[in-house]
Amino acid sequence: MEKTVFQYHHELNGLEVLQAQYKQQNFARHSHEGYTIGLIENGAQRFFRSGANHVAPASSIILVNADQVHNGQTATEQGWGYRAMYPTPGLFEGLTHDIGETQLGAPYFDQAVVFDPVLAKQMAQTFDLLATEKSTLAKQSALYQLLINLITRHNKRSFCLRGISRKPQLATALDYLRDYYFDNISLTQLAAIANMSPFHFIRQFKAETGMTPHAYQTQFRVNRAKQMLRSGLAINEVAVAVGFYDQSHFHRYFKKNMGLTPKQYSKAINENSNR
Numbered sequence: 167m168e169k170t171v172f173q174y175h176h177e178l179n180g181l182e183v184l185q186a187q188y189k190q191q192n193f194a195r196h197s198h199e200g201y202t203i204g205l206i207e208n209g210a211q212r213f214f215r216s217g218a219n220h221v222a223p224a225s226s227i228i229l230v231n232a233d234q235v236h237n238g239q240t241a242t243e244q245g246w247g248y249r250a251m252y253p254t255p256g257l258f259e260g261l262t263h264d265i266g267e268t269q270l271g272a273p274y275f276d277q278a279v280v281f282d283p284v285l286a287k288q289m290a291q292t293f294d295l296l297a298t299e300k301s302t303l304a305k306q307s308a309l310y311q312l313l314i315n316l317i318t319r320h321n322k323r324s325f326c327l328r329g330i331s332r333k334p335q336l337a338t339a340l341d342y343l344r345d346y347y348f349d350n351i352s353l354t355q356l357a358a359i360a361n362m363s364p365f366h367f368i369r370q371f372k373a374e375t376g377m378t379p380h381a382y383q384t385q386f387r388v389n390r391a392k393q394m395l396r397s398g399l400a401i402n403e404v405a406v407a408v409g410f411y412d413q414s415h416f417h418r419y420f421k422k423n424m425g426l427t428p429k430q431y432s433k434a435i436n437e438n439s440n441r
Contacts, residue, residue, distance in 0.1 A: 170426045172434040174396070177302045178309055179260075182252040183293070186425055189245030193238040195377055196385050196423045200252035201275075202230035203316065205289045209246030213238040213278075220278040225286055229275035229320065235376030249293045253313060261313055273321035280320060288312055335360040336374055339367070343379065347386045348409035353379060383409075388423045391416070396435050401428045 168191060173183040182200070187208075195214065204211075210223040215236045222228050223241075228248070230236050232255050240246050255272035262271065292312045299305050339360040343351065356379055357367035371379050387408040394404045405416035405428075420428045 170430065171297075172426050172430055173296065174431075174435045174438045175296065175305065176438055178296075178305060179254060179257045180396075181257070181309070183250070183296055184252075184425060185249045185293070185297075187245065187247040188425070189240060191239070191425060193236075193425065194422055195235050195237045195381060196388075197233050197235050197377075198230070198252050199232060199389055200254040201232050201258070202228060202236070202250055202252060203289075204228035204248050204250035205286055205293070207247045207249065209244050210241035211238055211246045211248065212241035215278040216276075218278075222279045225281075225283070227280040227282060227286055227289065229277060229280060231275055232272070249289075251293075251296075253309075258313065258317070261310060262317065273317050275320055276322045277320065282319065285312075285315060285319060288315060333370065333374065335362065336370060339371070340375075340382075343383055344386055347383055347390065348407065350409070351383065384419055385423065388420055391420065391428070392424075392431065395428060395432050401432060404428070 167187065168189065169187045171185040175181040175183065193213075204222075204227065206222050206224050206226050206228065208224050210221055211228065212219060212221050213228070213236055214220075215230055215234060221241045228250070258272040262273075289312060292308045295308045296305055299308075339356045342359050343356065353364045353368065356371075357364040360367050360370075362370065368379065371377075371382070375382055377385065387410065391404050391408045394407060395401070399407070401416070402413055405413050408416075410416035410419065417427055420426075420431070424431065
């Protein structure tokens with residue numbers, strides 16, 4: 167049985183938290199604006215990250231850097247269950263500043279799967295607290311302690327936000343795709359902007375970003391849709407505003423990316439706002 171519980175914590179810099187049990191869910195390659203920090207509770211998850219496939223069994227920790235392309239599916243017949251949070255680079259940068267390590271910036275985690283029983287126990291306790299505690303102070307304290315311990319134990323180097331291409335021609339096309347993400351842009355348009363043939367452009371684009379131009383555009387649309395849903399816009403308005411043909415099209419891509427529907431996401435946001 168597929169089951170998801172989503173939480174949005176406005177008082178924690180807009181932290182998103184997901185608890186899920188999946189058997190058939192198959193996440194296509196995508197990325198998040200925030201980091202993915204997940205604890206596998208049962209079964210095992212198979213996923214792509216950093217150019218390779220990984221398997222995370224029960225009690226292991228999954229680490230995916232912000233804007234890093236990844237996917238996800240079960241590695242067992244029984245599926246997998248996990249809890250995950252998605253802290254932003256800005257939240258991490260604030261923490262490193264607070265502890266006097268400003269030069270670190272946001273962290274970079276080079277390991278996709280971590281086996282750290284001490285940290286895993288702290289993660290489980292933090293997830294439990296975030297799901298039940300009403301005190302903002304208690305939630306902030308637990309989260310910040312967890313993230314500081316994560317940085318201390320597993321950060322490898324300062325993190326440079328991905329997105330600015332090392333190739334100027336691709337950077338121009340990426341900027342155009344972000345600026346006009348709601349338009350029906352063609353491959354020939356993007357290739358012309360980058361001064362490449364369509365064939366060469368699509369190969370270079372995928373090598374640089376890990377996704378096809380269409381997948382990248384869809385990802386950007388979903389991220390913008392989340393922002394609009396958080397601002398209170400209706401789902402049908404958001405679907406049109408970000409460039410999806412209709413609500414069913416929007417629903418399908420949103421769920422494929424997030425693991426929950428736009429309606430479930432909006433409901434969680436509203437419930438948090440009414441507390």
